[in-house]
Amino acid sequence: MGAGVSSSSSSAALAAPTSRFRVATGTRASFVTGALAVVVVVGLIVAPSFVSRGTLKELFFVLTLIALAQYWNLLAGYAGILSIGQQAYVGLGGYMLFALTAFAGFDPIVAIVVAGVIGGLVAIPAARLIFRLSGPYLGVGTWVLAEVFRLVFAQVKSLGGGTGASLPTSVTNDAWSVKWVAAAEGLRASAARDRLAYWLAVVVAVGTVALVYKVLRSRQGLALAAIRDNEAAASSIGVDQMRAKLWVYVVAGFGASLVGALMFFETARVSPDAAFSVIDFTAYVLFVVVIGGIGTIEGPIVGALVFYEMRNWLADFGPYYLMALGALAVATMLFFPSGLWGAFSERFGWRLFPVQRRLIVCERSGEP
């Protein structure tokens, strides 16, 4: 960003004004965000010393939801890939965590990262298959893929088959990293695992926001914006659509598997129905993004906080809670298609994570 580019007229006889300009993405609000983000991250890191274990679990939920929502938003909001099957990668991550720790003896931290990488690698052939469908049917393809994953993992007896399995204590409590946290913080093993999972969630959520921000400000991000604005025009100036979409799908597969592995490290139990749950990992995530504001980085964060509050207030009402959530998502799409953050940002012009490239004219020269 901000690399000075100057246009110069080749002929002085031309009276057209030539200007020096630069392309910028930063806004004043974004610098405030930067400062604020540091405070929030430091606050999250030291939080375990001040809040109860129950609160930590709730923060863990919100942080992982933010991360999942960011990856889904990258797919749907920026690349136009409306996946209703990201639970395929969440579940894959959960099962890979299980396999890598229980059978290969990996430390959970390493296993979570490797699970993410496996998710990204699996996404490459998967994309080749489902990208054969276009438009809304692509979403159906992702859903079928998730079902196939669920049915296949339910067949693997060593991973618990249809009923699932709990992580052995050698992984949950006796892992090197858990012991280290227990020793450093003076905690019992189970509390140490919760705390480790929480800190990892902070790293994953913050890392995800940073990664998505970076992707969107990169060349690929520019390509995505061009495709979103006008597919035909983008293709005509040489933007390789399939490449850009594949790239995003792989990043989203990596992210969902990473978060999935982390989530099942925290619950310490994995089963096909929980790991590949369309409600938990697609419906909720989709509502978070839609309500918060699709196509923005702030939206999923706002949406996750709103969702968390709604859940606290309404979860006791069972089916009525989900009815309200469904109705709210429909109403948002109909009346505020850009979501809560979108409406707010349009009203006040705030952009905390600006990815829009703006042309800033610095000085004018060559005017007659």
Added chain:
Amino acid sequence: MILAVDTLLQGVLLGGLYALFAAGLSLIFGVMRVVNLAHGDMIVLAAFLIFAIAQAFGVGLGVALLIAIPAMFAIGYAVQFVLLNRVVGRDILPPLLVTFGLSIFTQNGLLAVFSADSRRLSAGGLESASIALAPGLAIGVVPLMTLAAAIVVIFGLNQIFYRTAMGRAFRAVSDDPAIAQLMGVDNRRVFATAMGLALAVGAVAAVFLGVRANFDPSIGPARLIFAFEAVIIGGLGSLWGTLAGGVLLGLAQTIGAEINPEWQLLAGHLVFLAVLVVRPRGLFARGVG
């Protein structure tokens, strides 16, 4: 030999149910390029409606169905007119998200009203009746009726599509909504009629769903996925293709189940993915999807 014939027959008959599920989806996609993620839940809604009518008035399933068909048509018309018409357009995201929200809403609405208990529609002994074709080979009357209903429905929809003024409007709007509007077609009403028709067909699917197996508010999406696969395998925009897709899927599932009962669903999905590899546009695709 008998086993093989039996498996094939059961597969074809199961395909009838999937085709019946998918016919409405195929119609909606053909007319307005919308993928309705709430279609499965709407069929379950129709099943509960038929169940409630039969219980409340003490009438048979046939009468209950005759009441449910116009009721589902009205629901479809209203949903399209009030909600979906606002988001149908170039961007595929909003309609898909709205139907997804609708799916969750309907599912949990049914859960709130009818609880999670599984129900079954009683057809007065018809569900256990079968026709013996050969020693050791019999086909159920209800599965046979399902396939017959699928053929009748698809034949009927094709007649509407190609022989009536309404069908002409469907095709015109599908080809070019802007030009159709210039020619005096009210797109909003055409879309609403198409959705009404799709859910009326859904009511027919619901009665067979409810007689053949137990249902509860949560089963919509699991059935919907087969319907989508039938539509894609058959090729977008072809109703007879949808029937063929349903039959292929039914065959794959029964053959898979014969090899190993746990592979029934997986076999169907794998055949779907295989069709994607070989013919991504489906077996009987017509025109540009």
